Amino acid sequence: MTGDTAKNDGLVLAVAGLTLWVAGEKRIANLNFSVNAGERVCLLGASGCGKSLTAKSIIGTLPAGVKISGSIRVNGVEVCGQPPVMRSHAGRVATVFQDSSTALNPLMTLGKQLRLALPGASQDHLAAMLASVGLADIPRFAARYPAELSGGQRQRLCIALAMQSSSSLLIADEPTTALDVLTQQRVLDVLRHACDDQKPDRALLFITHDVAVAAQLCQHALVMENGQLVESASMVQLLQHPQHPYTQRLVHAAKRAALPCSVAV
Numbered sequence: 001m002t003g004d005t006a007k008n009d010g011l012v013l014a015v016a017g018l019t020l021w022v023a024g025e026k027r028i029a030n031l032n033f034s035v036n037a038g039e040r041v042c043l044l045g046a047s048g049c050g051k052s053l054t055a056k057s058i059i060g061t062l063p064a065g066v067k068i069s070g071s072i073r074v075n076g077v078e079v080c081g082q083p084p085v086m087r088s089h090a091g092r093v094a095t096v097f098q099d100s101s102t103a104l105n106p107l108m109t110l111g112k113q114l115r116l117a118l119p120g121a122s123q124d125h126l127a128a129m130l131a132s133v134g135l136a137d138i139p140r141f142a143a144r145y146p147a148e149l150s151g152g153q154r155q156r157l158c159i160a161l162a163m164q165s166s167s168s169l170l171i172a173d174e175p176t177t178a179l180d181v182l183t184q185q186r187v188l189d190v191l192r193h194a195c196d197d198q199k200p201d202r203a204l205l206f207i208t209h210d211v212a213v214a215a216q217l218c219q220h221a222l223v224m225e226n227g228q229l230v231e232s233a234s235m236v237q238l239l240q241h242p243q244h245p246y247t248q249r250l251v252h253a254a255k256r257a258a259l260p261c262s263v264a265v
């Protein structure tokens with residue numbers, strides 16, 4: 001099998017039998033799931049259930065000492081246990097993380113960082129790229145440092161940069177968690193636009209503990225509990241007929257939290 005030309009039948013991501021041990025303890029047990037081209041899928045679960053370890057396995061950024069087994073195919077290319085630099089182009093993944101401040105160099109102006117990230121890009125290209133995430137007025141932004149942007153503006157800039165990757169898989173790990181609800185909404189709109197309009201065959205794996213946020217963006221849901229996949233369903237099915245007891249609790253709690261009819265006094 002020659003990597004880039006491997007047959008993938010429209011599957012952008014196929015995870016099979018993924019198992020991880022951290023410091024000798026099994027943290028992820030036999031995960032199996034796949035994501036099709038153009039699909040937006042969320043990976044849901046409580047804190048500590050193994051969402052980020054799963055994401056890092058796919059991206060190739062697991063910490064040293066983690067033992068991994070199973071198969072991870074990105075665009076048909078086997079990448080299990082491989083850091084990004086060892087992967088062929090097709091096996092690489094575009095990423096957006098929760099903490100946008102650490103994704104950017106705090107000591108360099110944004111203009112300089114954009115020129116470094118996209119050498120040779122014209123002013124028009126940069127302007128269009130920033131406009132696509134609602135950041136107009138390039139001269140004003142270019143002169144600023146990351147700390148001089150709001151969290152939402154920084155996150156939208158990170159998404160714009162991730163969108164410059166030609167990768168057909170985008171993993172967004174809790175990208176809206178630190179944001180207020182209106183800014184969350186804007187970031188979700190930008191992610192939807194990045195997948196549906198900018199590159200319709202791009203697949204999204206959206207990692208979150210928040211069912212309500214996931215329901216606004218994703219068509220399919222994977223639910224994890226204690227390192228295991230306990231449910232895989234369309235988002236509609238999950239919200240209307242959750243099957244696993246953990247999913248039922250999760251959906252019930254999200255429904256109760258959404259604008260209660262009575263207010264606690």
Ligand SMILES: Nc1ncnc2c1ncn2[C@@H]1O[C@H](COP(=O)(O)OP(=O)(O)OP(=O)(O)O)[C@@H](O)[C@H]1O
Nearest residue numbers: 022023027046047048049050051052053054063209
């Ligand atoms: N580098 C590490 N060393 C030791 N244990 C780790 C390490 N990384 C993760 N773990 C453990 O593995 C389990 C899964 O962690 P993971 O970060 O994947 O959870 P998560 O579902 O992403 O949680 P959160 O939503 O809080 O980010 C947790 O029990 C965590 O403590």
